[in-house]
Amino acid sequence: MKLKRTHDCGQLQKKDVGEEVILNGWVDSCRNHGGLIFVDLRDRYGITQCQIDPATTAGGEEFKSETVIAVRGKVAARPEGNVNKNRSTGEIELIAEECELLGPTKTTPFEIVDDLETREDVRLKYRYLDMRRAPLTKAMVFRSEVTRIIREVFHGERFVEVETPLLMKTTPEGARDFVVPSRLQPGKVYALPQSPQLFKQTLMVCGLDRYFQICKCLRDEDLRADRQPEFTQLDMEMSFVEPDDVFAVIEKTLHRLWNELLGRKLPETFPRLTYREAMDRFGIDKPDTRFGLELRDVSEIAAGCGFKVFSGAVEQGGSVRCIVVPGGAELGRKKIDALEAVAKNYGAKGLAWVKINPDGFQGPVGKFLSEDELRAMMAKAGAATGDLMLFGADRNSVVFAALAQVRLALGRELDLIDRSRTDVLWVTDFPLFEYDEEAGQWFAMHHMFTMPSSELPASPDASMAEVHGKLYDLVVNGNEMGSGSVRIHLPEMQRKVFELIGMGEEEADMKFGWFLRALEYGAPPHGGIALGLDRLVMVMLGYDNIRDVIAFPKNASGVCPLTESPSEPLGDTLDVLGLQLNPAFFKKVQAEEE
C-alpha cells in the first residue's frame, strides 16, 4: 500500500485542522453530488467524513460501500452550519487530495448498520461482515476490557494465572463430554474439559495458594440464547479460605468492572440470600430482585379448605403459594390465560386465580373457597381490593418453578423491571444432594467436591436432603453468573461423598484416583468459584443473546462444516474402550440403545 494511515477514523479534531494526514478504512457511505463527493470512512475507532473532488480522483468503484480505501488530504474545519453534532469527528472533514483502492468488495449480502434485523444464520454465514457493525465491534472491545481488568485485579491480589490441559480424562461435571480420538493409543479418547475443576484443586495441593485462569470449557449440550457448547469462564481457587474470602475477591472484581466500564457503583459487599429464602420468596435460586411480586405461602389456610386442588396439594406434602399482583384485577382474561400457559409449561396443571373486586371476589378460586378463607388468604398474602391473586398448588418443585416463571412473565408484561438497576447477590447454603426419583439415587446438586456444612450420614438415606454445602452462586439481575464452593480437602470425606451418591470405590479410583491420591499428601482447605465470562459481558452490555458477545459462536447448523471422522464411528470406539465417561452420558447411551 502506498498510503499508510497516520491517524485512525475516530481521532481527528478541530485542533488538527491544517494537518496533512492519511486515513485508511472502509467506505461506510458515499454521497455523490456530482461536483462533490462525501465519503464516510469507517474503522473501529470511528467515522471521518472525507470530501472528494471528482476531478482529482478517478471516482467510481473505490467509493462503493464496504470498499477498503486510503485517503490522503488536509484536515479542514467544516463550514458554519455543516457540523455533525452526532459524531465525535463532526467538526472537521478531510479534504482529499489522493485516494487509493486497498481492497475492493462485492456487494454485501446485508447492510452494515447498527440496527440490523437480518436473520441470524445469514449474519453468522458472513460473520466478518456482521462483526463490522458497531454493536458487535463494541462487544469485542468491551470484552477485551473486561478480561484486562479481571487480570489486573487478580494479579493485584497475588493470584497466579495457570493454564490447564484441554486433552484429558473425563471431567466430573454433569454434561456430556466432547471427545477426541487418541492417535497413539488407538481406541482411546480424550475428553475435552467441562471445567478445570480437578486441576485447580490440585494446584492448591501444589501450594500455589491462589490460582486463576480465563479458560474455555466445553459441554456437549443443546444451545440456548444464553448458552454455548464452548464457553469461557473466569476460574479461580484459593487456599485457607472460607466463602467470605472468595466473595471479597469477586466483589472487588465486579465493583471495578461496573465502575470503570459502565460508570456504575455496585455495593462494596453484595447482599446474601440463602437458597431456602430465595426459593420461598422467588421460587427460584437465581432471583431477579429488581422487582417485587414475591411468593406467599398460604398452605396453612389451603390445607383445610374445600377446594380439593388446594387441600390435596398440601396433604401430599406440597404447598399452595400465591403471587399478589397489585391492581391486577384490571388484567384481562387473555393475559391471565397467557400466564397460565407459562405455568403449564413448567409443569403446573393450571394457574388458579381470583380478582378482588370492590363488589366481591371473581374468578375460579372464588367459587371454591369460602369468603372467610379468601379473606384469610388476603391477609396472609397482603392483598387488597383491586388486586389479583395467582395460585400454584402442587409439589413444591412444581409450585416454585411455575410461580417463579409466572412472576418473571409478570415483571416483563407489566414493565416492572427497573433496567437502570444492577442487582447482584449471593445465594448460599444450597442443599448438597438431590434425589433423582427416576434413577432412585442421590446426586450431587452442584458437584461432588463440595464441603458439607453438617455431618454426612453413614449410608444413603432421606436425611441427605437436609445436608447443606458450603456452596454459593453469584446472581446478577436474575442471571446465574457463577457458582462455587469450599471444597472437600480430606480424602476420607471425599470417598464418603462418592459412596453416598452411589459411586463404587473402583469407579471412583478409575475416574479420580490421581486426584484422591493428591488429597492424601497434605491438601490445604480451599475453595473457589467460576464465573461465566460470556454471560457476564452479555449482562453488562444489556444484550440478550450470548452469540453477540462471542467472536465466532456456534449455531445449530454450524458455520464451518465438520470434518469427516477419520476412523470408525466413535460409538464403536467407546465400546472397545469400555471407557467410563460420566454417568449422564452413559445413561443417555443406554437409553438410546434400548
Place this chain on the structure above:
RNA sequence: GGCCCGGUGGCGCAAUUGGUUAGCGCAUCAGACUGUCGAUCUGAGGGUUGAGGGUUCGAGUCCCUUCCGGGUCGCCA
C-alpha cells in the same frame, strides 16, 4: 426428543383470510446534482414464494411429508 414461531427478489417485510401479469422499503445498476450527514431526484433490472406430494377450475394462502433456522422444555448451571 416434545412444544411454539418462522422460511416469499441480496436484506427486511406485504399480499383484503383460495381469485386475474406476487407488491413495498432498503440494497444493486444507469442518469442528474458543489454541502451532504444511513443525501435527494429520475429511471431500470431482479423473485414463481425452502423442498416434495395432495385438494381445487384456481394455492404464497388449505392438507400431508420433509428440510432448515430461532426460542423453549427436557438436558445443561
